Amino acid sequence: MKRNDSIDFMRGLVMIIMALDHVRDMLHLSSLTQSPTDLNTTNTALFFTRWVTYLCAPTFVFLSGASAFLSLQARNDVPAARRFLLTRGLWLIVLEFTLVNFGMWFDLRFSFLIFEVIAAIGVGFIILALLISLPQRVIGITGLTILALHNLVAFSPSANASLPMKLLSSLFLPGAWPYAEDRLFFMGYPPVPWLGIMLVGFGAGKTFLLPQDQQSSVFLKAGLAALGLFLLIRLTNVYGDPALWAVQEKNLFTVLSFLNVTKYPPSLLFCLLFLGLMCLVLSAAQGLRARWVRRVTVYGRTPLFYFLVHWYIIHPLVFVMVFVQGFSPGDLVFGSSFGRPASGSGIALWAVYLVWAGIVLLMYPLCSWYGRYKARHPDKKWLRYL
Incomplete structure (x- = not known):
């Protein structure tokens, strides 16, 4: 299948932005003790450093759905597409609970096991494989219905319900359970809302087959419509996000x-805002041929490779940082602390940006090499899974 430049560019852009969030998470002074979106403790720079990265996960999941549609169109073979989605979905779940979780925590005991975006995409592919025989429009409408209604689950009495009901609610809401002595499983990305985004992406996949000028027009209209709906619903302050907005002492903090919409799980307003912004970027990117645009697509052609490798570049820097700051191996705390000491370690936000820039630059030749390797070896089918 011929690669789609729009998808590769958008994927590459969000992969670049994503690395900023992970560098901040692992290295910033306050990342272990402070939420960057808590208006009681944050500042504007820290808030937007986190907020802008909200674009990444919904974009990546949406484009995974769109790519699944384009792959089906290229194959014109539903059984083969179903097998590929099933095997890739299972593979992504395995990766999540092995290489990804270890890359995040560097904890050989896996004392904190987290279900995040890679596993959510894996589950989404498996469900999409079961639905793939349905008309594209039906799949897209199903996704939109999930996004519109899944916030109603928060009103259910699941907190005091039976264990089966609690497990069922974990498909919609975050939750944590011990899975062995001193080990915790955390459902960070409840799969159903993210499935909704993937199904919407599948339903919108045909847009990427249009000529560039028509693509630009469709994405512009879709983006403006989504943002307009976001403003309308957000102003009512009734439904669409569990975190209601409120007037603050400073006007900027009111903004x-x-x-400040909810990502865990992705609320209706979260989806409208960030998928709307994604559509505007896709619209603006149509037909661009600047050198920097081509460089961004290098990352987007090898997204899973980038995702896996960047953890193993960032995380060793945690240990370099803490040892340079005078800590000893005995001070390291593993689990959900990335191996950092309980307190006293970290770098300032400006230094986070410098490290992030270095990571992105280092990943460029690695992704470029791997992209060329994949292109030279189409016979190696395993490369399709990385």
């Missing part, structure tokens, strides 16, 4: 409160 931050308005924009």
Whole structure:
């Protein structure tokens, strides 16, 4: 299948932005003790450093759905597409609970096992494989229905319900359970809302087959419609996000409160805002041929490779940082602390940006090499899974 430049560019852009969030998470002074979107403790720079990265996960999941549609169109073979989605979905779940979780925590005991975006995409592929015989429009409408209604689950009495009901609610809401002595499983990305985004992406996949000028027009209209609907629903302050906005002492923080939507799980307003922004970027990117655009697509052609490798570049820097700051191996705390000491370690936000820039630059030749390797070896089918 011929690669789609729009998808590769958008994927590459969000992969670049994603690395900023992970560098901040692992290295910033306050990342272990402070939420960057808590308006009681944050500042504007820290808030937007986190907020802008909200674009990444919904974009990546949406484009996974769109790519699945384009792959089906290229194959014109539903059984083969179903097998590929099933095997890739299972493979992504295995990766999540092995290489990804270890890359995040560097904890050989796997004392904190987290279900995140890679596993959510894996589950989404498996469900999509079961639905793939349905008309594209039906799949897209199903996704939109999930996004519109899944926030209603928060009103169910699951907190005091039976264990089966709690497990069922974990498909929609975050939750944590011990899975062995001193080990915790955390459902960070409840799969159903993210499935909704993937199904919407599948339903919108035909847009990427249009000529560039028509693509630009469709994405522009879709983006403006989504953002307009976001503003309308957010102003009512009734439904669409569990975090209501409120007037703050400073006008700027009132704006931050308005924009401070919920990612875990992705609320309706979260989806409207960030998928709307994604559509505007896709619209603006149509037909661009600047050198920097081509460089961004290098990352987007090898997204899973980038995702896996960047953890193993960032995480060793945690240990370099703490040892340079005078800590000893005995001070390291593993689990959900990335191996950092309980307190006293970290770098300032400006230094986070410098490290992030270095990571992105280092990943460029690696992704470029791997992209060329894949292109030279189409016979190696395993490369399709990385």
